[in-house]
Amino acid sequence: xxxxxxxxxxxxxxxxxxxxxxxxxxxxxxxxxxxxxxxxxxxxxxxxxxxxxxxxxxxxxxxxxxxxxxxxxxxxxxxxxxxxxxxxxxxxxxxxxxxxxxxxxxxxxxxxxxxxxxxxxxxxxxxxxxxxxxxxxxxxxxxxxxxxxxxxxxxxxxxxxxxxxxxxxxxxxxxxxxxxxxxxxxxxxxxxxxxxxxxxxxxxxxxxxxxxxxxxxxxxxxxxxxxxxxxxxxxxxxxxxxxxxxxxxxxxxxxxxxxxxxxxxxxxxxxxxxxxxxxxxxxxxxxxx
Numbered sequence: 001x002x003x004x005x006x007x008x009x010x011x012x013x014x015x016x017x018x019x020x021x022x023x024x025x026x027x028x029x030x031x032x033x034x035x036x037x038x039x040x041x042x043x044x045x046x047x048x049x050x051x052x053x054x055x056x057x058x059x060x061x062x063x064x065x066x067x068x069x070x071x072x073x074x075x076x077x078x079x080x081x082x083x084x085x086x087x088x089x090x091x092x093x094x095x096x097x098x099x100x101x102x103x104x105x106x107x108x109x110x111x112x113x114x115x116x117x118x119x120x121x122x123x124x125x126x127x128x129x130x131x132x133x134x135x136x137x138x139x140x141x142x143x144x145x146x147x148x149x150x151x152x153x154x155x156x157x158x159x160x161x162x163x164x165x166x167x168x169x170x171x172x173x174x175x176x177x178x179x180x181x182x183x184x185x186x187x188x189x190x191x192x193x194x195x196x197x198x199x200x201x202x203x204x205x206x207x208x209x210x211x212x213x214x215x216x217x218x219x220x221x222x223x224x225x226x227x228x229x230x231x232x233x234x235x236x237x238x239x240x241x242x243x244x245x246x247x248x249x250x251x252x253x254x255x256x257x258x259x260x261x262x263x264x265x266x267x268x269x270x271x272x273x274x275x276x277x278x279x280x281x282x283x284x285x286x287x288x289x
Contacts, residue, residue, distance in 0.1 A: 036172045036232060038125055039257040041085055045287045046076035047258050050225060051091070054277045069096035069108065072283065075118070084128065089116040094136075105141045107148065112136025126166030131158040153200075155191045162186070167215075167248060172232045174219040179212050180236055213238040213248070222251055222261060224281040229253040229260045257287040 052070040071094035079086035092113035098106040116132035135154035142149070162184045169178055186207045191200040215236040222231055231251040238246040251261040259282070266276040 036252070036254070037170055038123065039254075041077045041080060041257065041287070043077055043080050045257070045285075046074055047256065047285045047287065048072055048074040048283045049262075049280045050283055051278070051280045053096075054274075056275050066099040067096065069094060071095060071114070073114070073280070083122055085120050085122060085125075087118040087120070089118060089132075090114070094134075103143045107139045107141075109137045109139060112138065121164055124164075124166050124170055125168060126164035127161055128164045129158075129160040132156070151193055152195055153191070153193050154196065155189070157187060157189045159185065159187045167213075167234065167236055167250060168252070169215060169217070169234070172217050172234070172252065174217065174232070176217040177215065179214055182209055182212050184209050211238065213246075224260050224283075226256070226260065226282040226284055229255050231260055253282075254289070256282060256285045257289070258282075258285070 049072065050070075051073045053068070055067040071091040073089060073091040075087050075089045077085055078088050090113065092115075093110040094108060094112050094114050095110060096108045098108070100106060112134070113136055114132065114134045116130055118130040119128045120126060121128060133154065133156050136152070138151050138153050139148035140151055163181070165183055167180060169176070169180060184207065186205075188205055192198060193200060213236040215234055217235075218233050220231060220233055221228060222233075223229075229251075231253045234248075234250045234252070236246075236248040236250075238248070245267045247263075247265045247267070249261075249263040249265075250259055252258070253260040259280070261282065262278070262280040264276070264278040265274060267274060
């Protein structure tokens with residue numbers, strides 16, 4: 001399940017696959033869509049999102065981690081030369097709480113941040129690789145001890161996708177459906193305290209496949225903090241294990257050249273319990289058509 005969670009975090013926090021819906025009007029003045037293709041970005045384009053993440057306890061586990069994290073996440077294009085785009089991501093501050101096994105709780109303070117470097121293909125905006133760093137001050141509470149213990153913690157992660165990760169089956173068309181192919185995730189991760197002086201986990205090398213995902217695409221209008229937009233809604237469904245199900249919802253807007261909204265939900269199959277949920281809604285953008 002740890003590998004599964006890492007894979008979903010990869011897909012959610014750093015996904016930058018984009019499409020542009022093109023709207024027209026029929027004789028009844030109703031919006032219709034006529035297909036979309038890859039947008040063109042330039043240096044300085046940025047998108048800011050309200051993001052929240054919830055990780056629940058596993059079924060049948062009496063002492064498991066429960067976490068809630070939120071903040072404003074901004075991606076900015078910093079290089080558009082060659083065949084790829086390079087982006088920097090930043091969430092500052094990020095806040096949240098983590099209930100740890102063993103009667104321990106951790107509060108992520110406003111002195112914490114998340115940063116990342118992301119590389120995507122221009123041809124389809126599929127993610128080739130990214131590296132990320134989460135660091136800052138947390139307050140740890142242990143059992144009956146009344147005062148929290150302040151600690152510096154940091155987590156570094158480097159991830160590659162083969163083939164490049166794309167959940168955007170270009171060209172997008174209303175009513176389309178199909179299959180997104182399998183890909184392999186390769187990752188290195190390390191967690192430490194006190195500016196790297198105390199390792200919590202040694203460097204870990206992970207590799208796992210993400211199986212094929214069936215998807216559907218529809219055209220609709222949605223409202224987010226940045227406004228109301230016509231979007232293509234791509235819903236991808238991924239089954240794993242005996243009864244686990246992942247749901248990926250991506251809402252792509254011509255006006256913003258990116259997702260106006262994104263959501264991921266992992267269910268425990270027959271239990272109908274949510275193990276992981278991510279919600280991301282656009283707040284602002286500098287992108288212009």
